[in-house]
Amino acid sequence: GNSVTQMEGPVTLSEEAFLTINCTYTATGYPSLFWYVQYPGEGLQLLLKATKADDKGSNKGFEATYRKETTSFHLEKGSVQVSDSAVYFCALKGGEGSNYKLTFGKGTLLTVNP
Amino acid sequence: GAGVSQSPRYKVAKRGQDVALRCDPISGHVSLFWYQQALGQGPEFLTYFQNEAQLDKSGLPSDRFFAERPEGSVSTLKIQRTQQEDSAVYLCASSRLTDTATEAFFGQGTRLTVV
Numbered sequence: 001g002n003s004v005t006q007m008e009g010p011v012t013l014s015e016e017a018f019l020t021i022n023c024t025y026t027a028t029g030y031p032s033l034f035w036y037v038q039y040p041g042e043g044l045q046l047l048l049k050a051t052k053a054d055d056k057g058s059n060k061g062f063e064a065t066y067r068k069e070t071t072s073f074h075l076e077k078g079s080v081q082v083s084d085s086a087v088y089f090c091a092l093k094g095g096e097g098s099n100y101k102l103t104f105g106k107g108t109l110l111t112v113n114p
Numbered sequence: 115g116a117g118v119s120q121s122p123r124y125k126v127a128k129r130g131q132d133v134a135l136r137c138d139p140i141s142g143h144v145s146l147f148w149y150q151q152a153l154g155q156g157p158e159f160l161t162y163f164q165n166e167a168q169l170d171k172s173g174l175p176s177d178r179f180f181a182e183r184p185e186g187s188v189s190t191l192k193i194q195r196t197q198q199e200d201s202a203v204y205l206c207a208s209s210r211l212t213d214t215a216t217e218a219f220f221g222q223g224t225r226l227t228v229v
Binding site for chain 2: 032041042046100104107
């Protein structure tokens, strides 16, 4: 079945540092890939998505590229801010089985210090 | 409302009690999902509705879990005879369409603690 493996945290960075959170997946077919973010005290929010190979999703300075050859969807940001402190979840939908069920990674806690 | 609304936000239940968790999806969203998020883990799928029809309940962990959406809008997740292992955050999500690309919008969740 589908599965997502993401970098274990916690990750602690200083403001303006470069961020990478690794995410790899297992799925047959052509799933869509997502990054969700959960800020303290809030619900999950979609950060970005990519629906086919080589697509790049981007939002709020974050980027991730759908790499089918390496089954990866790593999240990057060139200069993090304190306000980016949150838990980040990589997820996929589609591929084998349903086209509606999201499969999530375990989440990565990011803390950005001033 | 503008987003997915869940109530209560927090629920403490004694072991053996029944609980009911409510989800009010975004107006017009035909698809509704329940997920369970254990501490330190990612959300895991429980069940899916398209309008009032429950099309997939493969993720419900036992027959103590029951979900309904009788009028195709508000949904209730009911857990009977709660156990400590049921302690988790229960997330509801809704989406306008059901396909791989469509975004699902999540509520803030209900944190259930069974003591």
